[in-house]
Amino acid sequence: MSKFLFVVPPFFGHISPTLSIGASLLARGHEVKWFGITSLAKVHLPEGGEFIYPEEDLLPHAEEIDLILKRQDDGPSCSGPEVMKLALEETYVPFARIMMKPLNNFVDQWKPDVIVNDCITFAGALCAHLKGIPSVTTTPVPPDVMGDTANSAPKIFEWQQNLILGLQKEVGIYSDQIHIHSHQLNLVFTSQTFAGFKEKPPHMHFVGPVKGRPNLAAFDWDRLAKATTPKVFVSLGTLLVDIRAAFFKKLIDAFAGEPITIVAATNPDIFEEWPDNFIVSGFVPQSELMPHMDAVICHGGFNTVNDTFTNGLPMLITPIAYDHFHTAKLIEQAGCGVSIRYKRLRIADLRNTVFELLENPKYRLAAQDIRETFVAAGGNNKAVELLEDFAKNNHVLEPA
Amino acid sequence: MDTITTKLSREEIFNLMKKFITEVIGEEFVEEMDITPESSFTKDLEMDSIEIVSFSEKIKAHFGDQIDFTGWLSSMDLDQLINLNLGMIISYIEECQS
Numbered sequence: 199m200s201k202f203l204f205v206v207p208p209f210f211g212h213i214s215p216t217l218s219i220g221a222s223l224l225a226r227g228h229e230v231k232w233f234g235i236t237s238l239a240k241v242h243l244p245e246g247g248e249f250i251y252p253e254e255d256l257l258p259h260a261e262e263i264d265l266i267l268k269r270q271d272d273g274p275s276c277s278g279p280e281v282m283k284l285a286l287e288e289t290y291v292p293f294a295r296i297m298m299k300p301l302n303n304f305v306d307q308w309k310p311d312v313i314v315n316d317c318i319t320f321a322g323a324l325c326a327h328l329k330g331i332p333s334v335t336t337t338p339v340p341p342d343v344m345g346d347t348a349n350s351a352p353k354i355f356e357w358q359q360n361l362i363l364g365l366q367k368e369v370g371i372y373s374d375q376i377h378i379h380s381h382q383l384n385l386v387f388t389s390q391t392f393a394g395f396k397e398k399p400p401h402m403h404f405v406g407p408v409k410g411r412p413n414l415a416a417f418d419w420d421r422l423a424k425a426t427t428p429k430v431f432v433s434l435g436t437l438l439v440d441i442r443a444a445f446f447k448k449l450i451d452a453f454a455g456e457p458i459t460i461v462a463a464t465n466p467d468i469f470e471e472w473p474d475n476f477i478v479s480g481f482v483p484q485s486e487l488m489p490h491m492d493a494v495i496c497h498g499g500f501n502t503v504n505d506t507f508t509n510g511l512p513m514l515i516t517p518i519a520y521d522h523f524h525t526a527k528l529i530e531q532a533g534c535g536v537s538i539r540y541k542r543l544r545i546a547d548l549r550n551t552v553f554e555l556l557e558n559p560k561y562r563l564a565a566q567d568i569r570e571t572f573v574a575a576g577g578n579n580k581a582v583e584l585l586e587d588f589a590k591n592n593h594v595l596e597p598a
Numbered sequence: 599m600d601t602i603t604t605k606l607s608r609e610e611i612f613n614l615m616k617k618f619i620t621e622v623i624g625e626e627f628v629e630e631m632d633i634t635p636e637s638s639f640t641k642d643l644e645m646d647s648i649e650i651v652s653f654s655e656k657i658k659a660h661f662g663d664q665i666d667f668t669g670w671l672s673s674m675d676l677d678q679l680i681n682l683n684l685g686m687i688i689s690y691i692e693e694c695q696s
Contacts, residue, residue: 277638277640277641277644277645277680278640278646278647278679279640279676279679279680280640280641280680282676283676283680350672351672351674352672352673353673353674353675353676353678354675354676356675357675357676517646523646523647523648527648539646539648541627541644541646542623542624542627544626
């Protein structure tokens with residue numbers, strides 16, 4: 199049996215798949231812990247797992263962490279190049295810097311056999327490199343979001359390289375190689391087909407969506423059972439607080455009184471009243487709800503994208519910022535949905551597109567093709583098999 | 599053949615750019631904007647990468663090989679892209695023509 203340490207960022211979309219694989223590893227008898235720089239509510243953790251949040255060590259950084267988290271709300275109003283800066287320079291690199299010391303301390307004490315770092319949580323792979331611990335990377339979104347900058351935008355590539363090499367020097371890695379991700383095993387939670395990869399590097403494994411994390415959210419199932427019109431699930435994910443009201447106002451304008459049932463995952467308090475054909479709750483058991491739906495509207499948060507195509511449903515994606523545009527492009531390529539950029543979203547287009555998705559079978563058929571590729575990718579079982587083989591074949595290097 | 603040989607003035611280039619932008623992002627959204635040479639490409643016009651690609655294609659279709667707009671964009675660093683405004687694009691096209 200092995201000890202796995204997941205190093206995660208304070209973004210639930212990135213933590214979520216690790217909770218699912220962690221649950222499977224725990225069920226197989228491994229020891230599993232998570233390490234993050236904000237706390238995680240216990241209800242999310244699979245039984246037997248532990249979330250390490252080194253509150254005391256982080257006190258000097260509390261204000262900085264808070265500012266970085268608030269800064270994420272600016273994403274939707276930022277342009278593409280500004281988002282690149284926001285993500286890498288103002289979020290990922292400072293998070294890694296803040297995490298490094300408390301993570302090193304915890305790793306020295308617990309001595310994990312494998313460190314699994316989330317793709318934007320560089321500290322995990324850097325710590326593993328420093329200490330000679332085998333490392334794996336998890337990638338919840340289709341890779342290659344920033345594109346081939348080395349060839350298409352050399353100055354942007356140089357900026358990325360310099361930021362990362364600078365970070366590595368700060369933490370004591372004097373190498374001109376990049377060590378923020380595992381070079382041995384990278385688990386990607388989508389299919390190779392959907393990600394649009396004709397070829398893949400040998401260490402990259404597309405295992406498809408994973409499931410099984412605890413989700414005990416309550417839901418008004420009776421009300422859903424009484425709905426007779428097509429059901430459309432709507433989610434904005436857990437980020438993007440500022441534009442929530444504006445987004446759902448558009449939905450109300452488009453669908454109030456229409457022959458459709460909207461199931462929305464958002465805090466109902468944003469409006470005093472919702473139309474009768476809207477079922478709204480703050481938290482929903484999304485994976486259990488999805489099989490009852492006929493279509494999905496979302497901005498492109500990757501866990502919702504995975505839940506949607508796992509159920510072979512067509513999607514209207516309304517990309518707002520970050521990697522949403524890349525995901526939107528993949529959805530249009532696969533033909534399993536339609537993309538309308540949030541900033542250019544007209545009420546009439548919103549309404550017409552959703553009815554088109556419900557009535558024209560081609561979107562559903564394409565979504566079912568994507569579901570096949572997800573199932574074939576292997577999910578939790580494949581991820582666990584790869585992780586167990588990796589732990590068996592790779593060992594902590596003894597200090598020279 | 600769409601390619602032109604006569605040199606355009608700054609104002610003519612500006613109006614042409616405005617026409618391309620309207621075609622790319624839609625009249626309805628342009629009406630809410632006050633497009634001037636100072637308008638920043640990504641921030642004020644809020645163009646995303648797909649829109650920028652179709653804008654570049656329109657420039658290529660109109661001017662042909664005399665202007666390598668995509669090549670010019672890809673040589674920029676992040677701050678240059680963030681600060682890129684319509685006036686700079688007009689100047690670039692003007693230079694390429696001379």
